[in-house]
Amino acid sequence: MRAAISCLLLVTLGISQLATAFKENEFKKCAQTSFCSRNRNMQQGANFDIVPGSIVLNTATLTATLLNKGFDKHLQLTVTSHSDGFIRVLVDELPDVGRYQVPSDVLVSGWETKKLAFKEESRTSSAITLSGGETKLVLNFQPFSLAISVKGVPALQINSRNLFNFEHRRPKQENDPAGFWEETWMGHTDSKPKGPEAISLDLVFPGFQHVYGIPERATSLSLRSTNGAAPYGEPYRLYNLDVFEYLDDHPFGLYGSIPVMLAHKKGLTVGVFWLNAAEMFVDVVKGRSEVGTQWIAESGILDLFVFTGGSAPAVLSSYARVAGTTALPQLFSLGYHQCRWNYKDEEDVKEVDGGFDSHEIPYDVLWLDIEHTNGKRYLTWDSSLFPSPVAMQEDLASRGRQMVTIVDPHVKRDSGYYIFSEAEKAGHFVKNKHGSDFDGWCWPGSSSYLDVTSPAVREWWAQQFTLDKYQGSTKHLYIWNDMNEPSVFNGPEITMQKDNLHYGNVEHRDNHNLYGIYYHMGTAEGLKLRGSQVDPENGDRPFVLSRAFFSGTQRVGPIWTGDNAAQWSHLKVSVPMLLTLGLTGLPYSGADVGGFFGNPDAELMTRWYQLGIYYPFFRGHAHLETQRREPWLFGPETTARIRTAIRGRYTLLPYIYTLFRFANTSGLPILRPLWYEFPENEDLFAVEEEFMAGPAILVKPIVAPGVSSVDVTLPVGARWYDALSGAAVPARSRSQRVTLDSIPVYYRGGNILPLRERPRRSTAAQLADPYTLVVALDDKGEATGSLYVDDGRSFAFQRGQYLHRDFTMKSLKLSSSKHVEPGVPSGALTVPTTIERVVFLGLPASKRGYKALIGAKHAVPLEPGPLTMLAPQYENALVLRKPGLPVSHDWEVEIVAL
Numbered sequence: 047m048r049a050a051i052s053c054l055l056l057v058t059l060g061i062s063q064l065a066t067a068f069k070e071n072e073f074k075k076c077a078q079t080s081f082c083s084r085n086r087n088m089q090q091g092a093n094f095d096i097v098p099g100s101i102v103l104n105t106a107t108l109t110a111t112l113l114n115k116g117f118d119k120h121l122q123l124t125v126t127s128h129s130d131g132f133i134r135v136l137v138d139e140l141p142d143v144g145r146y147q148v149p150s151d152v153l154v155s156g157w158e159t160k161k162l163a164f165k166e167e168s169r170t171s172s173a174i175t176l177s178g179g180e181t182k183l184v185l186n187f188q189p190f191s192l193a194i195s196v197k198g199v200p201a202l203q204i205n206s207r208n209l210f211n212f213e214h215r216r217p218k219q220e221n222d223p224a225g226f227w228e229e230t231w232m233g234h235t236d237s238k239p240k241g242p243e244a245i246s247l248d249l250v251f252p253g254f255q256h257v258y259g260i261p262e263r264a265t266s267l268s269l270r271s272t273n274g275a276a277p278y279g280e281p282y283r284l285y286n287l288d289v290f291e292y293l294d295d296h297p298f299g300l301y302g303s304i305p306v307m308l309a310h311k312k313g314l315t316v317g318v319f320w321l322n323a324a325e326m327f328v329d330v331v332k333g334r335s336e337v338g339t340q341w342i343a344e345s346g347i348l349d350l351f352v353f354t355g356g357s358a359p360a361v362l363s364s365y366a367r368v369a370g371t372t373a374l375p376q377l378f379s380l381g382y383h384q385c386r387w388n389y390k391d392e393e394d395v396k397e398v399d400g401g402f403d404s405h406e407i408p409y410d411v412l413w414l415d416i417e418h419t420n421g422k423r424y425l426t427w428d429s430s431l432f433p434s435p436v437a438m439q440e441d442l443a444s445r446g447r448q449m450v451t452i453v454d455p456h457v458k459r460d461s462g463y464y465i466f467s468e469a470e471k472a473g474h475f476v477k478n479k480h481g482s483d484f485d486g487w488c489w490p491g492s493s494s495y496l497d498v499t500s501p502a503v504r505e506w507w508a509q510q511f512t513l514d515k516y517q518g519s520t521k522h523l524y525i526w527n528d529m530n531e532p533s534v535f536n537g538p539e540i541t542m543q544k545d546n547l548h549y550g551n552v553e554h555r556d557n558h559n560l561y562g563i564y565y566h567m568g569t570a571e572g573l574k575l576r577g578s579q580v581d582p583e584n585g586d587r588p589f590v591l592s593r594a595f596f597s598g599t600q601r602v603g604p605i606w607t608g609d610n611a612a613q614w615s616h617l618k619v620s621v622p623m624l625l626t627l628g629l630t631g632l633p634y635s636g637a638d639v640g641g642f643f644g645n646p647d648a649e650l651m652t653r654w655y656q657l658g659i660y661y662p663f664f665r666g667h668a669h670l671e672t673q674r675r676e677p678w679l680f681g682p683e684t685t686a687r688i689r690t691a692i693r694g695r696y697t698l699l700p701y702i703y704t705l706f707r708f709a710n711t712s713g714l715p716i717l718r719p720l721w722y723e724f725p726e727n728e729d730l731f732a733v734e735e736e737f738m739a740g741p742a743i744l745v746k747p748i749v750a751p752g753v754s755s756v757d758v759t760l761p762v763g764a765r766w767y768d769a770l771s772g773a774a775v776p777a778r779s780r781s782q783r784v785t786l787d788s789i790p791v792y793y794r795g796g797n798i799l800p801l802r803e804r805p806r807r808s809t810a811a812q813l814a815d816p817y818t819l820v821v822a823l824d825d826k827g828e829a830t831g832s833l834y835v836d837d838g839r840s841f842a843f844q845r846g847q848y849l850h851r852d853f854t855m856k857s858l859k860l861s862s863s864k865h866v867e868p869g870v871p872s873g874a875l876t877v878p879t880t881i882e883r884v885v886f887l888g889l890p891a892s893k894r895g896y897k898a899l900i901g902a903k904h905a906v907p908l909e910p911g912p913l914t915m916l917a918p919q920y921e922n923a924l925v926l927r928k929p930g931l932p933v934s935h936d937w938e939v940e941i942v943a944l
């Protein structure tokens with residue numbers, strides 16, 4: 047008993063220690079930040095008017111002069127209508143004083159060209175009304191405000207509360223308030239040479255109750271009001287930071303920023319994107335009949351995109367026209383990744399790799415953290431621990447596996463280190479305010495930071511990844527970019543001074559949130575360059591994981607949610623975190639399975655794998671000071687459960703890869719909140735306890751210990767099937783019994799899922815395997831689905847070297863036809879693979895059963911059978927065995943009742 051009590055005490059201590067390890071006072075609050083507090087506490091006041099007679103309407107563009115009455119200062123307002131479903135609202139100083147604008151390479155090139163003419167509906171002395179497509183826009187002159195509606199439904203009001211503010215450049219005055227020109231915090235003085243230049247933006251979503259987005263933070267999916275009890279009395283912050291031991295329920299901003307927000311109500315989804323890379327705060331206040339928000343950025347310009355497509359998929363695909371879609375990943379990178387800080391040496395690598403095979407658990411990639419290097423000099427090896435890195439990688443590759451090494455942006459200041467000496471000589475480092483190379487403290491000690499905001503520095507950086515430059519690398523080696531917020535241990539808030547200087551004399555204040563994406567880009571370009579040397583015809587798609595991110599990161603590579611903890615609450619919050627990333631255009635993301643800090647027990651580990659197989663990026667990782675936790679170290683029962691889970695991931699890969707194809711072509715998310723799939727059901731708008739993986743799978747994670755039953759909501763308007771038993775389950779809230787063996791997962795009727803069921807050691811070993819189709823019928827007996835296949839690694843798919851089939855079940859006929867998508871070149875690849883099983887769920891009862899007529903040739907009876915090969919104990923499905931249907935060609939199978 048005594049022992050039990052002290053044990054309990056220890057556990058409690060451990061947790062509370064963790065909970066307080068987030069050093070809140072190391073980070074600024076709004077009240078401690080001059081630009082935030084002076085704008086957040088601004089009084090309502092009609093300070094900005096449209097100058098009468100200044101309006102010019104030129105087809106798709108309206109310009110007007112804004113007058114800041116308090117200062118008699120003019121600004122230029124430009125409103126443009128674009129045919130890809132959005133309106134752009136720009137405000138800058140008049141005349142132009144060269145305020146910072148996010149460079150065009152952060153976005154997709156050419157997005158601004160397609161415009162849609164405005165039609166002038168009416169004009170009075172106080173307002174002008176314009177329309178473009180289904181969008182209507184009313185610009186009021188005094189005070190300036192803009193009301194946007196879509197299909198007659200109010201969508202957004204800009205400055206309806208008069209909180210808009212635009213601090214123009216000004217000469218220093220004697221009586222300027224404190225904080226205008228200099229600010230000191232925790233011993234760091236920010237010299238602020240340009241003085242105040244913040245912008246406050248007031249956006250109201252009329253008739254809405256829910257807003258989503260503005261990652262990254264560990265908080266709810268539907269954003270809470272920021273005028274509540276602590277910690278929700280603080281605005282949401284967008285400022286990429288290395289937040290040590292972050293909390294699981296907090297508005298504080300983490301490693302990445304996407305200034306995108308979606309608002310959803312019955313009948314309408316609208317999105318906004320403020321293209322601005324400076325520190326930003328966002329207040330959300332929910333009223334009875336609207337959500338009011340105030341956005342405050344430290345510098346830059348107002349460059350606001352309003353997405354008016356009407357539905358969440360339309361908003362996301364419009365956003366993708368501007369910020370880009372997800373790069374199609376290599377197939378191997380959708381398998382399971384095994385990481386640890388650190389796999390110590392080559393022997394360790396061999397043992398871990400062998401452990402997967404001897405326990406028959408598939409995996410694809412083994413990762414090496416910072417200790418593999420020679421003294422944290424990235425792109426080098428510790429030659430005593432890793433004497434033969436090439437042979438090590440080739441050995442992994444002989445079993446179809448890859449390796450990933452970590453490469454961080456801080457460069458050890460050591461003239462004997464070639465990266466440092468070359469970069470120093472070429473002037474490739476970020477400068478301090480005095481113009482000399484910035485010197486900050488990070489893993490290797492004294493370090494300088496590559497100025498990746500310069501295209502020339504990125505080009506040089508990319509060249510470091512070719513096989514002749516990166517000694518000990520092979521074409522099986524991919525990269526992980528950590529610490530790219532950037533993290534500076536001795537800097538303000540563990541990052542760089544805001545008055546540091548970048549390429550083009552840009553202050554770090556202006557582009558802080560871009561440092562991560564630019565570093566990520568440079569690295570990915572490096573792997574692309576290497577790939578084009580190894581395979582000049584087809585190239586090699588890069589795989590680079592990043593921690594920091596911004597709008598556009600989806601075009602570069604995946605991110606993960608950073609240093610989480612081995613706690614149930616962190617398992618739980620991973621779901622809203624990943625859903626939010628999917629809703630802001632960055633679906634290729636994951637949370638570390640098991641939790642980075644601390645030691646998970648067998649149950650937490652099991653539940654984390656059971657959820658983790660649905661993470662778009664699926665990696666296990668652990669801190670240096672944790673106990674070893676490879677999947678087989680928790681006893682044979684747990685090993686078996688984790689094996690089943692990970693094999694389940696590999697079974698789902700054809701479905702997941704096909705979802706990634708759609709993410710690549712149209713910007714659609716992989717994981718989706720229920721409301722995304724059921725947008726008219728208000729009860730679902732805040733649900734984050736369960737989610738959809740693509741359109742076809744509903745997942746209910748178990749996020750607490752000792753659970754034997756859970757409440758599951760299966761949305762009405764669909765037919766549902768238990769994914770283990772195939773049994774039809776009524777659409778409503780229900781209590782579901784659970785064991786440790788699995789979490790509740792359901793197939794949604796109306797979908798056809800392509801699977802690969804044979805257990806294999808890696809994705810490479812699955813390549814020739816036949817497919818299973820699961821046909822889950824809806825109430826009308828219909829279903830559709832598709833399968834996308836390519837070489838899984840190169841860019842040949844962009845030349846049409848891919849196969850994309852559509853499957854349709856209707857009137858008891860299942861058929862396969864070529865998938866056609868407007869604007870996408872059609873696929874020319876054929877593969878010899880066949881479909882070896884078709885599983886039907888929800889066929890109407892037939893006394894004597896069914897047979898399948900394949901082509902005109904032969905009839906095969908459908909047999910009652912297991913839904914999956916992996917769960918042979920259940921018999922709720924009707925299975926067509928060995929139909930031998932070719933994947934590459936058209937066919938039809940008719941199901942006939944006997």
Ligand SMILES: *[C@@H]1O[C@H](CO)[C@@H](O)[C@H](O)[C@H]1NC(C)=O
Nearest residue numbers: 371372373374375587710711
């Ligand atoms: C899809 O992914 C590829 C490869 O990463 C990328 O080059 C391309 O721009 C992406 N988008 C589209 C629409 O193909």
